[in-house]
Amino acid sequence: MIQRQKPYRGLVSSDWSECLSPNGPFDFIRFTYPELGDRLADIFRDYTGNQINLTEASAKVETLMPEPVSSGQMDAYLDEAFRTYPGVAELIEWCRSHDILFMINTTGMIGYFQRVFAKKLLPRVAVLSANPLIRYPEAATDPDHIIELFEIQDKGRNSAGVAKKMGIKGDKIIILGDSGGDGPHFEWGSQSGATLVGSMTKKSLHEYCRRRHIRIHHRLGTDFSKRPPTGGQNEPVPDLMELCGILDRAFQV
Numbered sequence: 540m541i542q543r544q545k546p547y548r549g550l551v552s553s554d555w556s557e558c559l560s561p562n563g564p565f566d567f568i569r570f571t572y573p574e575l576g577d578r579l580a581d582i583f584r585d586y587t588g589n590q591i592n593l594t595e596a597s598a599k600v601e602t603l604m605p606e607p608v609s610s611g612q613m614d615a616y617l618d619e620a621f622r623t624y625p626g627v628a629e630l631i632e633w634c635r636s637h638d639i640l641f642m643i644n645t646t647g648m649i650g651y652f653q654r655v656f657a658k659k660l661l662p663r664v665a666v667l668s669a670n671p672l673i674r675y676p677e678a679a680t681d682p683d684h685i686i687e688l689f690e691i692q693d694k695g696r697n698s699a700g701v702a703k704k705m706g707i708k709g710d711k712i713i714i715l716g717d718s719g720g721d722g723p724h725f726e727w728g729s730q731s732g733a734t735l736v737g738s739m740t741k742k743s744l745h746e747y748c749r750r751r752h753i754r755i756h757h758r759l760g761t762d763f764s765k766r767p768p769t770g771g772q773n774e775p776v777p778d779l780m781e782l783c784g785i786l787d788r789a790f791q792v
Contacts, residue, residue, distance in 0.1 A: 547640040549711035549790040551782075552668075552698040552724070555645035558717040558738045559779065560623045564647040564670075565600060567616040571608050578603055586646075589719045589743065593646050593690050597672050610675050613654045621660050624738075624760070626780035631662045633783055639790060642666040642701060644694050646720060648673035649685060656680045668697040691720050695727030709733055711790055713782070719743030722751075729753045734789050738777050740764050757785055 556564045565579040579600065586596040608616075634641040641664050643652065650673035656663045657680040667682040670689070686697045702712060709731035714724055718741040725735050725748055737744060737758040745764030748755055760777030 545638060547705050547707060548638045549713065549786070550640045550642060550698070550702055550705070550707045551634055551713045551715070551786070552642045552644045552694070552701075553715035554694075554717060554721050554724075554738075555643055555647050556717075557741075558715055558721075559627045559643075561776070562620065562622060564645070564651075566620065567608060567613055567648075567651060568600065568604060570616040570620060571612045572604060575603050586720060589722070589747070593670065593688075593720075596646075597670060601672060608650070608673055610650070610654060613650060613673075614658065617654055617658060617660060621655065623661070624776045625778045628661055630779045630782060631664060633780070634786070635662065637786075637790075639786060640665055640701070640705060640707070642668060642698065643682075644668040644688070644697060644724070646670050646688065646691065649687070650675045653678060653681055656682065666701055668694065692723045694721070694724035698724070699727065699731070713786060713789060715782075716744060717741055719747045722747030725753055725755070726751060734785065736782065736785065737762070738779070742767070 553559060556562060563583055565583055569576045569579050582596050582599050585591045586593065631641050643664055647669055649669045649671050652667050652669060653675050655661050657678055663680065663682060665683045668686040668688050671687045688694065688697060712728065712731065712733035713736060714728040714733050715736045715738050716724055717737060717739050721744055728735050735755050737755045739760045740758050741763050759781055761775045
């Protein structure tokens with residue numbers, strides 16, 4: 540799975556869309572097929588609000604697309620619209636230099652990240668857990684290990700599998716998420732002794748955790764648990780390098 544002689548100090552398992560990046564998981568489909576925009580937005584809202592599961596959301600999206608998004612179409616989208624919140628690339632590099640395993644764990648598409656790493660838009664991560672709805676042929680630039688994710692509950696399962704394989708204890712795990720779709724991941728993390736971090740925390744995640752008495756230990760960026768995002772350009776966003784202080788304390792870096 541992950542070949543490494545030196546042990547990792549800890550694991551960071553992070554969602555992607557609206558957590559590390561302002562982009563949504565269906566944005567590249569909307570870019571390629573703009574006429575699907577409204578229906579994709581409805582599916583995304585239902586999914587993040589836990590009204591439908593990921594299998595249902597993926598099936599709806601697959602039915603909408605005239606053809607799968609090609610690697611060339613994905614590249615065109617990335618050239619136009621790839622964005623992250625400040626400090627994401629630096630955080631990934633910082634974790635690598637401090638022997639911390641950084642894992643992207645998302646309902647986003649595997650193919651999206653394959654092209655992100657191929658185009659060197661982000662430092663390559665060791666592990667990617669993502670949805671296989673869009674996936675391209677294996678390439679040398681891919682993460683060392685790709686785990687398929689079919690339901691939101693797989694986030695916790697995949698984090699648990701990686702942690703067990705690498706001998707990382709629960710109190711040496713940091714989980715990042717933003718919305719109710721990350722709720723089951725946070726629930727698993729709470730049971731495992733992980734540190735839970737909300738990034739641009741949405742009301743759906745706040746309420747999921749409140750109802751289950753799950754403590755969100757830290758919140759980065761604007762806290763949307765009391766108000767919805769406005770979508771404005773001046774909305775404060777997190778600098779993900781703020782996480783380094785949390786990692787220092789959790790992992791004794």
